[in-house]
Amino acid sequence: MTETSPVRLVVADDQAIVRDGFAALLDSQPDLCVVGTAGDGAQAVRVCQEAQPDVVLMDIRMPVMDGIEATRRLAGQGPRSLMLTTFDLDEYVYEALRAGASGFLLKDVTAERLFDAVRVVAAGDALLAPAVTRRLIKEFATRGPAPVPDTAGAATLAALTPRETQVLRQVAEGLSNQEIADRLVVTEQTVKTHVSRMLMKLGLRDRTQAVVLAYESGLVVPRAGR
Incomplete structure (x- = not known):
């Protein structure tokens, strides 16, 4: 990604209405461009390998292959994974961080927060500043080994x-x-x-x-x- 080119995105979610909604929102921004979508983790890996996005918006819970395994397989290949979760204390969030995710968002995120999050992750930073993330890190580090x-x-x-x-x-x-x-x-x-x-x-x-x-x-x- 260069300063003048838009951030290339892939949206992966098994619910078509969620997937299409996020894709439409992201495509509405001049500096963001959705280059592919996927309905499960395995498809997300294939699409990312073909489309070479900067960021993949990845649902954690998907059929065939979940978002954590997909993130693990994509780690080091280029795209940064921004995980989507329904609950702010989702039991899989810590595992997603371990797999190489650059951060996570709740599915009820506002449009502006979504745009900002994608830009932050694309720039090479991680979504670790919000208080909810701080609580999650402590919670799942405590629950884990x-x-x-x-x-x-x-x-x-x-x-x-x-x-x-x-x-x-x-x-x-x-x-x-x-x-x-x-x-x-x-x-x-x-x-x-x-x-x-x-x-x-x-x-x-x-x-x-x-x-x-x-x-x-x-x-x-x-x-x-x-």
């Missing part, structure tokens, strides 16, 4: 400076760059620089993957009841 120190993960984290490790912890708490800047009493640009270097050293694509690594390596241990 208890984090245990991982030797490979620990070795990777050792490459970080103390400040980069501190920033990673706060990213894993769901804080935005501005919130981290306020906490550390530095500029937002300084935080962006730390985040970029942290992602590069860890070989990660975005903040979502950083959050998962932080929990699964044991660097951050979620506390129930928070």
Whole structure:
């Protein structure tokens, strides 16, 4: 994607009315272009491989192959997955993050929020700033297997400076760059620089993957009841 070309999108949902509705909404924006749709995860993988979109709007629960497996298969192939879920505490959201999703949206999302989310993900960021996401990360990290120190993960984290490790912890708490800047009493640009270097050293694509690594390596241990 270039600055002048529209964001290329694929919409995957097994409900035709939802799929067509999202596709029509997205196509209404001059900087967004739907290049394909799919009714299940397997079809979504095929369409994405053929159409080479920047972002795929992926329903989590679909027949034949669910959105999590489809996201896992597409990871590293180009498109970023923006997951769709019906409930804000969907039991599959944490697994979607682990599979490589760049974020998620509720299906009752407003049109403007949908447009903004697609643009954010297409730009290479992750949808981890909203408070609902912060709650979800804690909820599903708590429900999932208890984090245990991982030797490979620990070795990777050792490459970080103390400040980069501190920033990673706060990213894993769901804080935005501005919130981290306020906490550390530095500029937002300084935080962006730390985040970029942290992602590069860890070989990660975005903040979502950083959050998962932080929990699964044991660097951050979620506390129930928070």
